[in-house]
Amino acid sequence: METAQPHAGVHIENVSKSFGPEGARTLVLNHVSLSIKMGEFVSVIGPSGCGKSTLLKTVAGLIDADSGVVKVDGMTVKAATKNKMIGLVPQSPALLPWRTVLDNVRLPMTVNPKANANRNLRDPREILESFGLGAALDKYPGQLSGGMQQRVAIARAFVFDPSVLLMDEPFSALDEMNRDAQRLGLLDFWQSNRKAVMFVTHSVPEAIMLSDRIVVMGAHPGHIAEIIDVPLPRPRTIDVYATDEFRDLEGHVRETLREVMGQKSA
């Protein structure tokens, strides 16, 4: 399992992808390159339809790029999925309604069990307890609130100790108060389990709060417009929102997004 350090994390190099039938293809990703180091939290933000999900799905091995290379810990995406190195948190919790919370979180252990060898599998109970779901272990997803369901989905992605976590707008369906609690919870957990994270979001404050770097994408075709560093100290708490640095960053990210959107209409 131990791979040479320089390869650890996600490497996306010159990835392009088009959709549609021959002759009427639209370019969705245009020569996208991005690296996420081990233990680094990177958010991807950009206008709707700019290819964020497509990029994430390419890293997850759900979509094959037309050209370019994606490596996870130095391996091809295919090899990485075979070794269960990628945890995915989709936009909806996508839990199995007929399984208890505990059994939903156990799912990744029972699937593709060959890849369980030599890894630091976590105790599903323990991880759920640390997510504040200790009382819900034997409940069914239908009995939980949206926020709780999303936490179960995150626990499901963490439980088998993947090297990389991919999250596609995991909190977008929650109300603002709930989102804040979920963000802090995720941040808290990630602080002690530093994975390479690629986090797609539409929310500027969310991106700043969580990330080490923010990737701003532009559309038509999807490309990386700018990568903004977030030098705020960690661990971060809710007080970060009130700092000047936060507000400056927020202004900067919003300005960049405006430029990106303007470019589109021009």
Added chain:
Amino acid sequence: MSATDTSTLAVQAATSATGRRISPLASAKLKQNLRWTNWAPAVITFVIAAALWQITAIANPYVIPTIDQVWMSLIKDADTYWANMLVTGLEVAVGASSGIIAGFILAIIMAEFQVMERAVMPLVVVVMVTPIVAIAPALVVAFGFGMTPKFIVTALVVFFPMLVNSLAGLRDVDDRALDVMKTLHASRWEIFRDLRFTGSMPYVFAGLRIALPLAIVGAAVAEFVAAGQQAGLGSLVTIAAAQANLPVTWASIALLCLMGVILISLLALVRKRVLWWSDGAAVGR
């Protein structure tokens, strides 16, 4: 009617949301179901229908029998009716279960191998658009007056709704759950085992809801064309009708109807046990 429907639905949702083991809500639901506004309308409809029937029967003695005539016949010849009901019941049991299993298995094969759908579905459709009433006599010629043609006819009518519904259910998986499985490099078997199989159950039960009443139709039709056998409620209907024996004709029809009601009630019970996780608004109702 729809108002009471939605209220029971809401209560169902509440019960499933708080777990199956918790009884206070379940008993609340029972109370709700026992409220007279829930059952009284249906009872009134039945009483009115029965009264109209009785009036018509008394005015036209050679068209339909009175309810008490039918009832008397049922009491007097209880043994005969019971024996014939067992025959039809066996036809339905054997025919329907083979049709259900065959339909579901073929649906699995088609869902996993699209080539199989393209290869076999056209043939299935051709067989299914052929009127079953026309196939039945041909099967009797081929297989004689025994049980075999009845099993086959019953299985045939059940097969198609099961196949179509199961196939739709096996295909209709949560795309995002599928994405999660794929990033774990789940095998096709694992995806079937953990996702598709249970996920298809609302559709499977919707299929059963259509298929089981059809199974009785299939058995009865098969008995009509092979009435020489003189067994089964369907045969009883044809023979008694030919002799213009109205009470026996209608007593047999009533028993066929009773079988259907029993089957559908059993199905509803099993559905509740299997599909407790699926909200009432889903396809399977």
